[in-house]
Amino acid sequence: MVEEYWRWKEYRWTSPDLDWKKAKHVTCGVDVGSVSTQVVIMGDGELYAYSNQRTGSSSPESAEKGLRWALEGTDLTREKINYTVGTGYGRVNVPFANRAITEIACHARGANFMYGPTVRTVLDMGGQDCKAIRCDEKGKVISFLMNDKCAAGTGRGMEVFADLLQVPIEKVGDLSFEVEQEPPSVSSTCVVFAKSEASGLLRAGWPKTKVLAAYCSAMAHRIFTLLERIGVEKDFAITGGIAKNTGVVKRLENELKLTVSKPKVDPQIAGGVGAALFAKTLLEKGKG
Amino acid sequence: MKANYGYKDGAGDFFITIDTDKCDGCKKCVEVCPAMVMEVGEDENDPLSEKQVANISAAQRKKLKYACGPCKPNSNRQKEPCIKACPMDALAHSW
Numbered sequence: 001m002v003e004e005y006w007r008w009k010e011y012r013w014t015s016p017d018l019d020w021k022k023a024k025h026v027t028c029g030v031d032v033g034s035v036s037t038q039v040v041i042m043g044d045g046e047l048y049a050y051s052n053q054r055t056g057s058s059s060p061e062s063a064e065k066g067l068r069w070a071l072e073g074t075d076l077t078r079e080k081i082n083y084t085v086g087t088g089y090g091r092v093n094v095p096f097a098n099r100a101i102t103e104i105a106c107h108a109r110g111a112n113f114m115y116g117p118t119v120r121t122v123l124d125m126g127g128q129d130c131k132a133i134r135c136d137e138k139g140k141v142i143s144f145l146m147n148d149k150c151a152a153g154t155g156r157g158m159e160v161f162a163d164l165l166q167v168p169i170e171k172v173g174d175l176s177f178e179v180e181q182e183p184p185s186v187s188s189t190c191v192v193f194a195k196s197e198a199s200g201l202l203r204a205g206w207p208k209t210k211v212l213a214a215y216c217s218a219m220a221h222r223i224f225t226l227l228e229r230i231g232v233e234k235d236f237a238i239t240g241g242i243a244k245n246t247g248v249v250k251r252l253e254n255e256l257k258l259t260v261s262k263p264k265v266d267p268q269i270a271g272g273v274g275a276a277l278f279a280k281t282l283l284e285k286g287k288g
Numbered sequence: 289m290k291a292n293y294g295y296k297d298g299a300g301d302f303f304i305t306i307d308t309d310k311c312d313g314c315k316k317c318v319e320v321c322p323a324m325v326m327e328v329g330e331d332e333n334d335p336l337s338e339k340q341v342a343n344i345s346a347a348q349r350k351k352l353k354y355a356c357g358p359c360k361p362n363s364n365r366q367k368e369p370c371i372k373a374c375p376m377d378a379l380a381h382s383w
Contacts, residue, residue, distance in 0.1 A: 099335075101332075101335045102332045102333050102335075104333045105332075105333045105334065105335055140334070141289050141333050141334065142289055142290070143289060143290035143291070143292065144289070144290075144291060144292060144333065145292040145303065146292070146293070147295055147296055148295070148350070149295035149296075149297055149350045150295075150297060188298075190298075225296070226296060229292070229301070229303070229382075230290075230292065278335055278336075281336065282335075285336075
């Protein structure tokens with residue numbers, strides 16, 4: 001079998017301490033993204049279980065599969081979930097959701113929970129778009145900017161590069177630092193143009209690590225220019241899959257001259273966490 | 289909330305900023321927009337608020353450069369009709 005370097009590992013998690021039976025409200029957040037789908041289940045606003053897997057060609061099916069996996073091995077059944085909020089690209093296509101909320105609102109709320117109330121700027125780097133969000137101490141959005149017109153500088157672009165350079169996606173970040181000197185960035189972050197430029201560099205004899213460094217820094221710079229428009233205020237958090245790519249995160253830190261907050265939990269589930277928290281608020285307000 | 293709708297691509301930055309704290313949902317921008325870019329509805333990024341505010345139609349968000357083009361002539365350029373119509377001064381274009 002041909003190795004698929006872009007293929008990241010899917011996983012699920014259950015809280016060892018939390019007993020959902022003691023919770024007044026069991027809520028669920030389903031974030032159906034363009035590349036990955038996360039289902040997060042919370043009991044009274046505390047994490048109980050989650051799953052993270054690739055989105056398939058059908059949003060309803062991906063949501064369904066994600067929920068089944070999140071519940072797997074627990075004694076919780078879907079009937080016991082009081083309220084479900086869908087978010088992400090496929091939010092209107094989650095059949096069991098009671099309501100859909102945009103991922104902008106959900107990521108701000110989720111980051112507020114995961115990184116603490118001191119977070120003022122959230123950058124969500126998803127599979128196919130990125131969003132810069134400014135929020136207050138309650139996780140309410142103050143301003144935002146979204147770039148979903150093209151997949152330049154997103155997770156999908158990284159997957160394409162992992163495949164081209166035959167480097168497992170989890171190692172892209174670390175390998176990109178194995179260069180003697182930081183090379184000039186690739187001139188375009190457009191996935192298609194950057195890929196052909198990278199092929200050219202490989203033909204010219206550049207080692208893989210140098211090409212990775214050139215792409216990671218181009219990506220960091222692109223995100224930097226987006227962030228400039230809305231401004232960055234401390235604390236700064238990154239959510240989404242690229243948060244796990246040190247090659248981009250460290251270079252962005254250097255450009256911004258800021259340190260990125262370290263997450264307490266998996267940064268990829270922020271959207272789902274926010275959705276589950278909104279579900280709880282809606283229940284409490286009697287809108288459930 | 290300052291909502292920036294639009295995109296950045298090789299040709300430049302094309303964002304419309306709506307200040308939803310100033311916007312009162314009067315729909316004057318919707319009436320004057322010839323390209324049906326403007327819409328008024330629930331604030332989808334503030335799910336707990338029930339206020340009606342202006343936003344950009346999903347169909348136009350990714351082609352603002354072209355949709356708003358006719359209101360941005362090369363010469364004798366005046367304020368865009370949506371910006372001129374807004375009594376709350378809640379709208380801005382980035383280009």
